Amino acid sequence: MTQRRDDDKTPAVTVCVIAYNSGPTLRACLEHLGAQTFRDFEALVIDNASPDPGDATIAEAFPWARLIRNAENLGFTGAGNQAAREGRGRWLVLLNPDAYAQPDWLARLVAAAERHAQVSSFTSRQMAADAPGMLDGLGDVMSITGIPYRGGYLNPDRGQAVEGEVFSPCGAAMMIDRALFLRLGGFDEAFFCYGEDVDLGYRLQLADEPTLLVPDAVVLHEGSASSGGRKSEFAVFHGTRNRFWVLFKNTPALLLPLVVPLHLLALTAIYLRRENRPHIRLILRAVRAAFAGAPAMFRARREVQRLRTASVLQVAKAMTWNPRDLSGRRPVIRPLRPPPRRRD
Numbered sequence: 001m002t003q004r005r006d007d008d009k010t011p012a013v014t015v016c017v018i019a020y021n022s023g024p025t026l027r028a029c030l031e032h033l034g035a036q037t038f039r040d041f042e043a044l045v046i047d048n049a050s051p052d053p054g055d056a057t058i059a060e061a062f063p064w065a066r067l068i069r070n071a072e073n074l075g076f077t078g079a080g081n082q083a084a085r086e087g088r089g090r091w092l093v094l095l096n097p098d099a100y101a102q103p104d105w106l107a108r109l110v111a112a113a114e115r116h117a118q119v120s121s122f123t124s125r126q127m128a129a130d131a132p133g134m135l136d137g138l139g140d141v142m143s144i145t146g147i148p149y150r151g152g153y154l155n156p157d158r159g160q161a162v163e164g165e166v167f168s169p170c171g172a173a174m175m176i177d178r179a180l181f182l183r184l185g186g187f188d189e190a191f192f193c194y195g196e197d198v199d200l201g202y203r204l205q206l207a208d209e210p211t212l213l214v215p216d217a218v219v220l221h222e223g224s225a226s227s228g229g230r231k232s233e234f235a236v237f238h239g240t241r242n243r244f245w246v247l248f249k250n251t252p253a254l255l256l257p258l259v260v261p262l263h264l265l266a267l268t269a270i271y272l273r274r275e276n277r278p279h280i281r282l283i284l285r286a287v288r289a290a291f292a293g294a295p296a297m298f299r300a301r302r303e304v305q306r307l308r309t310a311s312v313l314q315v316a317k318a319m320t321w322n323p324r325d326l327s328g329r330r331p332v333i334r335p336l337r338p339p340p341r342r343r344d
Helices: 025-036 056-062 077-086 104-116 178-183 197-206 235-249 254-272 274-294 295-304 312-318 323-326
Strands: 013-019 041-047 065-069 093-096 099-101 121-128 137-138 141-143 146-152 164-166 173-177 210-220
Touching: 013 025, 013 056, 013 104, 025 056, 025 099, 041 077, 056 065, 077 093, 077 104, 077 197, 093 104, 093 141, 093 178, 104 121, 104 173, 121 146, 121 323, 137 146, 137 210, 141 210, 141 235, 173 178, 173 210, 197 235, 197 274, 197 312, 235 274, 235 295, 235 312, 254 274, 274 295
Parallel strands: 013 041, 013 093, 041 065, 121 210
Antiparallel strands: 093 173, 099 210, 121 137, 121 173, 141 146, 164 210
């Protein structure tokens, strides 16, 4: 069910907040969104069939936002695609309900798009809401082991954030050309939640579409507030399964023989750590689910690779080959590639 408000003016930006048992964080998110200095946007709040009726009640207190009540939980992927279909703005912005945008956040993203007409995907500088001075993420990084991570996650903010290319936008606070998002197929709804932004970012890389980190577009992010925490069973299962699916679906054939064995080795090393040992059975279940779903991912792969315009070398260069980047969750930000030359 959708509550629609009439407005003949087409907004420049559609901002979507997907809520599921979000509670107080949703109220704070919308309060910060309502305080944006850039005003040419519409706001969608998708209540993803949350068992807590408070999410819809909170959203209704912000009459400038359009509330969409889903009859079933479509996951972040399904609701994100729904936002792209429902939205009217050229730009689609996704903002987590536990992310609190600084007043000039939208203005900074839009200004970056105006400066860089060749770029269609942007990501924000995320700071940890509960740890002042600590980074929550500077875009997503893909390692050659096939393990993606948020660049700079829980590292002290020492000025690492510079404007430049990252492998993938982080779905907690990203902006993308809505037409491009739809053309690429949006989020893969089989993922449901976790890793869908990296999957999208990988497809952007394959399409030779850069993602730009905008360091002065800042949000404070709680992180995994709706899914029970970063180490919840839900997060561990979906994160593990979906990482395999990202590889199966997107990795160029020449890189697969290198990346998949490295991924298995890295996963083994990560989950043999003392703090991760309680999750071993869950991890094995997720790996089984990943390989059970592999045929569907390889079917999807045919279309993804058919649309690839980037070379294998370009894709390999977009990854990090330095194991210290992964172990230290270091951001990897590269200079923005020059715009394509116009053909006379």
